[in-house]
Amino acid sequence: MCAVTSDATATTTATTTTASDRAEVLKIVDAFFGAFVSGPGCGERMDGLRALLLPQAVVVRTCGLEPAVMGVEDFIAPREALLTGGTLEHFREWPVEGRVEVFGDIAHWFGSYAKAGTQDGEPFTGRGMKTIQLVRTAGGWRISAAAWDDERDGVELPPV
Template sequence: MWAVTTAPLTSDDTSDRTAVQAVVDAFFSAFVSGPDCSERMDRLRGLLLPEAVVVRTCGLEPAVMTVEEFIAPREALLTGGSLTDFHEWALEGRIDVFGDIAHWFGSYAKAGTQTGEKFTGRGMKTIQLVRTAQGWRVSAAAWDDEREGLELPHA
Protein backbone atom coordinates (compact mmCIF):
# COMPACT_ATOMS: atom_id res chain seq x y z
CA MET A 1 0.00 0.00 0.00
CA TRP A 2 1.26 3.50 -0.77
CA ALA A 3 0.33 6.84 0.70
CA VAL A 4 -0.28 10.17 -0.99
CA THR A 5 1.32 13.21 0.59
CA THR A 6 -0.08 16.69 0.30
CA ALA A 7 3.17 18.60 0.59
CA PRO A 8 3.07 22.18 -0.72
CA LEU A 9 4.09 22.72 -4.34
CA THR A 10 7.74 23.52 -4.87
CA SER A 11 8.76 26.12 -7.42
CA ASP A 12 9.96 23.31 -9.71
CA ASP A 13 6.58 21.58 -9.42
CA THR A 14 4.78 24.84 -10.22
CA SER A 15 7.11 25.40 -13.17
CA ASP A 16 6.43 21.85 -14.43
CA ARG A 17 2.67 22.31 -14.08
CA THR A 18 2.88 25.59 -16.01
CA ALA A 19 4.91 23.93 -18.77
CA VAL A 20 2.52 20.94 -18.96
CA GLN A 21 -0.48 23.29 -19.13
CA ALA A 22 1.20 25.17 -21.98
CA VAL A 23 1.54 21.90 -23.94
CA VAL A 24 -2.11 21.03 -23.23
CA ASP A 25 -3.23 24.50 -24.35
CA ALA A 26 -1.17 24.21 -27.54
CA PHE A 27 -2.63 20.73 -28.18
CA PHE A 28 -6.18 22.09 -28.06
CA SER A 29 -5.35 25.23 -30.03
CA ALA A 30 -4.22 23.10 -32.99
CA PHE A 31 -7.83 22.18 -33.75
CA VAL A 32 -9.09 25.34 -35.43
CA SER A 33 -10.40 25.56 -38.98
CA GLY A 34 -9.22 28.26 -41.32
CA PRO A 35 -5.93 29.93 -42.15
CA ASP A 36 -2.61 28.67 -40.78
CA CYS A 37 -3.93 25.14 -40.16
CA SER A 38 -0.80 23.53 -41.63
CA GLU A 39 1.39 25.52 -39.25
CA ARG A 40 -0.78 24.50 -36.28
CA MET A 41 -0.60 20.84 -37.33
CA ASP A 42 3.19 21.10 -37.62
CA ARG A 43 3.32 22.56 -34.09
CA LEU A 44 1.10 19.69 -32.93
CA ARG A 45 3.50 17.17 -34.48
CA GLY A 46 6.30 18.82 -32.49
CA LEU A 47 4.32 18.44 -29.25
CA LEU A 48 3.92 14.69 -29.73
CA LEU A 49 6.64 12.10 -29.40
CA PRO A 50 7.09 10.50 -32.84
CA GLU A 51 5.92 7.19 -31.31
CA ALA A 52 2.97 8.68 -29.41
CA VAL A 53 -0.32 6.80 -29.39
CA VAL A 54 -3.70 8.53 -29.74
CA VAL A 55 -6.96 6.68 -29.03
CA ARG A 56 -10.55 7.63 -29.85
CA THR A 57 -13.29 5.73 -28.01
CA CYS A 58 -16.64 7.61 -28.20
CA GLY A 59 -18.76 4.49 -27.64
CA LEU A 60 -17.11 2.67 -30.54
CA GLU A 61 -14.37 0.09 -30.74
CA PRO A 62 -11.23 2.05 -29.73
CA ALA A 63 -9.35 3.48 -32.71
CA VAL A 64 -5.63 3.41 -31.92
CA MET A 65 -3.67 5.85 -34.09
CA THR A 66 -0.10 6.85 -34.75
CA VAL A 67 0.75 10.54 -34.85
CA GLU A 68 0.19 10.80 -38.62
CA GLU A 69 -2.94 8.62 -38.54
CA PHE A 70 -4.33 11.09 -36.00
CA ILE A 71 -3.19 14.37 -37.60
CA ALA A 72 -3.62 13.79 -41.36
CA PRO A 73 -7.42 13.30 -41.44
CA ARG A 74 -7.98 16.17 -39.02
CA GLU A 75 -5.84 18.50 -41.11
CA ALA A 76 -7.80 17.47 -44.21
CA LEU A 77 -11.10 18.07 -42.40
CA LEU A 78 -9.99 21.44 -41.01
CA THR A 79 -8.83 22.65 -44.43
CA GLY A 80 -11.32 20.90 -46.71
CA GLY A 81 -14.07 23.54 -46.53
CA SER A 82 -16.93 21.38 -45.21
CA LEU A 83 -15.97 22.19 -41.58
CA THR A 84 -15.90 25.91 -40.78
CA ASP A 85 -15.70 28.07 -37.68
CA PHE A 86 -14.41 25.03 -35.77
CA HIS A 87 -12.40 25.14 -32.59
CA GLU A 88 -11.76 23.01 -29.51
CA TRP A 89 -10.85 24.21 -26.05
CA ALA A 90 -10.18 22.83 -22.59
CA LEU A 91 -12.89 23.51 -20.02
CA GLU A 92 -11.20 22.34 -16.84
CA GLY A 93 -8.63 19.74 -15.96
CA ARG A 94 -6.25 18.32 -13.42
CA ILE A 95 -2.49 18.02 -13.78
CA ASP A 96 -0.44 15.43 -11.93
CA VAL A 97 3.37 15.48 -12.11
CA PHE A 98 5.89 13.01 -10.76
CA GLY A 99 9.50 13.41 -11.82
CA ASP A 100 9.61 13.14 -15.59
CA ILE A 101 6.01 12.05 -16.18
CA ALA A 102 2.83 14.08 -16.11
CA HIS A 103 -0.86 13.65 -16.84
CA TRP A 104 -3.68 16.03 -17.74
CA PHE A 105 -7.24 14.77 -17.34
CA GLY A 106 -10.10 17.08 -18.07
CA SER A 107 -13.14 18.16 -19.97
CA TYR A 108 -13.21 19.97 -23.27
CA ALA A 109 -15.69 21.48 -25.69
CA LYS A 110 -15.86 21.95 -29.43
CA ALA A 111 -18.03 23.96 -31.80
CA GLY A 112 -18.26 24.58 -35.49
CA THR A 113 -20.33 24.33 -38.64
CA GLN A 114 -20.21 21.17 -40.74
CA THR A 115 -21.83 21.15 -44.18
CA GLY A 116 -23.89 24.17 -43.15
CA GLU A 117 -25.10 22.79 -39.80
CA LYS A 118 -23.88 24.35 -36.54
CA PHE A 119 -22.88 21.88 -33.82
CA THR A 120 -21.34 21.74 -30.37
CA GLY A 121 -19.94 18.90 -28.33
CA ARG A 122 -18.13 18.09 -25.13
CA GLY A 123 -16.07 15.24 -23.80
CA MET A 124 -13.13 14.19 -21.69
CA LYS A 125 -9.49 13.85 -22.70
CA THR A 126 -6.54 12.27 -21.02
CA ILE A 127 -3.09 13.42 -22.10
CA GLN A 128 0.08 11.74 -20.83
CA LEU A 129 3.36 13.61 -21.08
CA VAL A 130 7.04 12.89 -20.53
CA ARG A 131 9.95 15.25 -19.98
CA THR A 132 12.46 15.21 -22.84
CA ALA A 133 15.59 17.23 -23.56
CA GLN A 134 13.29 19.50 -25.66
CA GLY A 135 10.73 19.90 -22.84
CA TRP A 136 7.43 18.19 -22.07
CA ARG A 137 6.02 16.09 -24.93
CA VAL A 138 2.80 14.10 -25.32
CA SER A 139 3.38 10.34 -25.19
CA ALA A 140 -0.30 9.33 -25.34
CA ALA A 141 -3.75 10.84 -25.56
CA ALA A 142 -7.26 9.41 -25.50
CA TRP A 143 -10.74 10.88 -25.59
CA ASP A 144 -14.40 10.06 -25.23
CA ASP A 145 -17.26 12.36 -26.23
CA GLU A 146 -20.72 12.86 -24.79
CA ARG A 147 -23.46 10.79 -26.34
CA GLU A 148 -26.82 9.30 -25.40
CA GLY A 149 -26.43 8.01 -21.84
CA LEU A 150 -23.02 9.60 -21.25
CA GLU A 151 -23.02 13.30 -20.44
CA LEU A 152 -20.80 15.68 -18.54
CA PRO A 153 -22.49 17.54 -15.71
CA HIS A 154 -23.59 21.02 -16.73
CA ALA A 155 -21.95 23.81 -14.76
Protein backbone atom coordinates (compact mmCIF):
# COMPACT_ATOMS: atom_id res chain seq x y z
CA MET A 1 0.00 0.00 0.00
CA CYS A 2 1.27 3.46 -0.85
CA ALA A 3 -1.00 5.24 1.62
CA VAL A 4 -3.98 4.45 3.85
CA THR A 5 -6.84 6.84 4.52
CA SER A 6 -8.27 7.33 7.99
CA ASP A 7 -11.10 4.90 7.22
CA ALA A 8 -8.50 2.20 6.35
CA THR A 9 -9.31 2.08 2.62
CA ALA A 10 -6.26 1.86 0.39
CA THR A 11 -5.41 4.72 -1.91
CA THR A 12 -2.53 5.12 -4.28
CA THR A 13 -0.16 8.03 -4.64
CA ALA A 14 1.29 6.64 -7.86
CA THR A 15 0.95 8.67 -11.01
CA THR A 16 -1.45 7.70 -13.76
CA THR A 17 -0.08 5.48 -16.50
CA THR A 18 0.46 7.39 -19.70
CA ALA A 19 1.51 6.58 -23.23
CA SER A 20 4.84 8.21 -22.38
CA ASP A 21 5.39 5.65 -19.59
CA ARG A 22 4.93 2.81 -22.07
CA ALA A 23 7.17 4.53 -24.59
CA GLU A 24 9.90 5.01 -21.98
CA VAL A 25 9.67 1.37 -20.90
CA LEU A 26 9.99 0.23 -24.52
CA LYS A 27 12.96 2.55 -25.01
CA ILE A 28 14.68 0.93 -22.02
CA VAL A 29 13.86 -2.58 -23.28
CA ASP A 30 15.34 -1.72 -26.68
CA ALA A 31 18.46 -0.29 -25.02
CA PHE A 32 18.78 -3.41 -22.84
CA PHE A 33 18.81 -5.66 -25.90
CA GLY A 34 20.94 -3.18 -27.86
CA ALA A 35 23.72 -3.45 -25.28
CA PHE A 36 24.46 -7.01 -26.38
CA VAL A 37 26.31 -6.36 -29.63
CA SER A 38 29.87 -7.46 -30.29
CA GLY A 39 32.40 -5.08 -31.73
CA PRO A 40 33.40 -1.46 -31.23
CA GLY A 41 31.60 0.59 -28.60
CA CYS A 42 30.93 -2.36 -26.29
CA GLY A 43 32.31 -0.56 -23.23
CA GLU A 44 29.99 2.38 -23.82
CA ARG A 45 27.01 0.05 -24.32
CA MET A 46 27.82 -1.78 -21.07
CA ASP A 47 28.06 1.56 -19.24
CA GLY A 48 24.67 2.43 -20.71
CA LEU A 49 23.33 -0.91 -19.48
CA ARG A 50 24.64 -0.20 -15.98
CA ALA A 51 22.75 3.11 -16.06
CA LEU A 52 19.51 1.30 -16.98
CA LEU A 53 19.74 -1.05 -13.99
CA LEU A 54 19.16 -0.23 -10.35
CA PRO A 55 22.44 -0.87 -8.49
CA GLN A 56 20.68 -3.69 -6.59
CA ALA A 57 18.98 -5.21 -9.66
CA VAL A 58 18.80 -8.99 -9.95
CA VAL A 59 19.25 -10.88 -13.22
CA VAL A 60 18.43 -14.60 -13.49
CA ARG A 61 19.35 -17.10 -16.21
CA THR A 62 17.41 -20.37 -16.26
CA CYS A 63 17.76 -22.16 -19.64
CA GLY A 64 17.04 -25.62 -18.22
CA LEU A 65 19.81 -25.32 -15.66
CA GLU A 66 19.84 -24.44 -11.97
CA PRO A 67 18.91 -20.73 -11.97
CA ALA A 68 21.95 -18.44 -11.95
CA VAL A 69 21.10 -15.38 -9.85
CA MET A 70 23.36 -12.41 -10.59
CA GLY A 71 23.86 -8.87 -9.41
CA VAL A 72 24.61 -6.10 -11.89
CA GLU A 73 28.39 -6.61 -12.21
CA ASP A 74 28.13 -10.42 -12.02
CA PHE A 75 25.81 -10.17 -15.03
CA ILE A 76 27.63 -7.52 -17.06
CA ALA A 77 31.33 -8.36 -16.60
CA PRO A 78 31.38 -11.82 -18.24
CA ARG A 79 29.17 -10.62 -21.11
CA GLU A 80 31.42 -7.66 -21.76
CA ALA A 81 34.44 -9.98 -21.77
CA LEU A 82 32.69 -12.34 -24.20
CA LEU A 83 31.57 -9.52 -26.49
CA THR A 84 35.08 -8.04 -26.64
CA GLY A 85 37.19 -11.22 -26.41
CA GLY A 86 37.31 -11.99 -30.13
CA THR A 87 35.71 -15.46 -30.03
CA LEU A 88 32.19 -14.07 -30.42
CA GLU A 89 31.69 -12.00 -33.57
CA HIS A 90 28.76 -10.38 -35.36
CA PHE A 91 26.63 -11.00 -32.27
CA ARG A 92 23.44 -9.18 -31.44
CA GLU A 93 20.18 -9.73 -29.55
CA TRP A 94 16.84 -8.11 -30.33
CA PRO A 95 13.28 -8.19 -29.03
CA VAL A 96 10.85 -9.95 -31.38
CA GLU A 97 7.46 -9.53 -29.75
CA GLY A 98 6.42 -8.46 -26.29
CA ARG A 99 3.93 -6.69 -24.14
CA VAL A 100 4.22 -3.91 -21.61
CA GLU A 101 2.11 -3.54 -18.50
CA VAL A 102 2.34 -0.46 -16.30
CA PHE A 103 0.68 0.27 -12.99
CA GLY A 104 1.67 3.44 -11.20
CA ASP A 105 5.38 3.19 -10.53
CA ILE A 106 5.95 -0.42 -11.61
CA ALA A 107 6.16 -1.85 -15.10
CA HIS A 108 6.86 -5.17 -16.78
CA TRP A 109 7.94 -6.26 -20.27
CA PHE A 110 7.46 -9.90 -21.22
CA GLY A 111 8.35 -11.14 -24.64
CA SER A 112 10.34 -13.19 -27.05
CA TYR A 113 13.78 -12.34 -28.33
CA ALA A 114 16.27 -13.66 -30.85
CA LYS A 115 20.03 -13.69 -31.07
CA ALA A 116 22.58 -14.47 -33.74
CA GLY A 117 26.32 -14.44 -34.13
CA THR A 118 29.44 -16.43 -34.84
CA GLN A 119 31.28 -18.13 -31.99
CA ASP A 120 34.65 -19.77 -32.56
CA GLY A 121 34.00 -19.49 -36.30
CA GLU A 122 30.61 -21.24 -36.15
CA PRO A 123 27.43 -19.27 -36.95
CA PHE A 124 24.53 -19.73 -34.54
CA THR A 125 21.06 -18.42 -33.81
CA GLY A 126 18.78 -18.74 -30.82
CA ARG A 127 15.48 -17.60 -29.38
CA GLY A 128 13.95 -17.36 -25.97
CA MET A 129 11.76 -15.36 -23.63
CA LYS A 130 12.73 -12.55 -21.27
CA THR A 131 10.93 -10.79 -18.50
CA ILE A 132 12.08 -7.33 -17.46
CA GLN A 133 10.67 -5.58 -14.40
CA LEU A 134 11.05 -1.82 -13.99
CA VAL A 135 10.35 0.77 -11.32
CA ARG A 136 9.94 4.51 -11.59
CA THR A 137 12.66 6.40 -9.70
CA ALA A 138 13.36 10.10 -9.29
CA GLY A 139 15.71 9.68 -12.28
CA GLY A 140 13.14 7.87 -14.44
CA TRP A 141 12.34 4.23 -15.13
CA ARG A 142 15.04 1.70 -14.15
CA ILE A 143 15.27 -2.08 -14.43
CA SER A 144 14.89 -3.79 -11.06
CA ALA A 145 14.98 -7.40 -12.30
CA ALA A 146 15.29 -9.48 -15.45
CA ALA A 147 15.12 -13.20 -16.16
CA TRP A 148 15.38 -15.32 -19.28
CA ASP A 149 14.97 -18.82 -20.61
CA ASP A 150 16.13 -20.02 -24.03
CA GLU A 151 14.68 -22.60 -26.37
CA ARG A 152 15.93 -26.15 -26.01
CA ASP A 153 14.59 -29.66 -26.55
CA GLY A 154 11.04 -29.68 -25.19
CA VAL A 155 10.88 -25.90 -24.67
CA GLU A 156 10.29 -24.16 -27.97
CA LEU A 157 8.64 -20.98 -29.19
CA PRO A 158 6.11 -21.21 -32.01
CA PRO A 159 7.59 -20.62 -35.48
CA VAL A 160 7.71 -16.97 -36.59
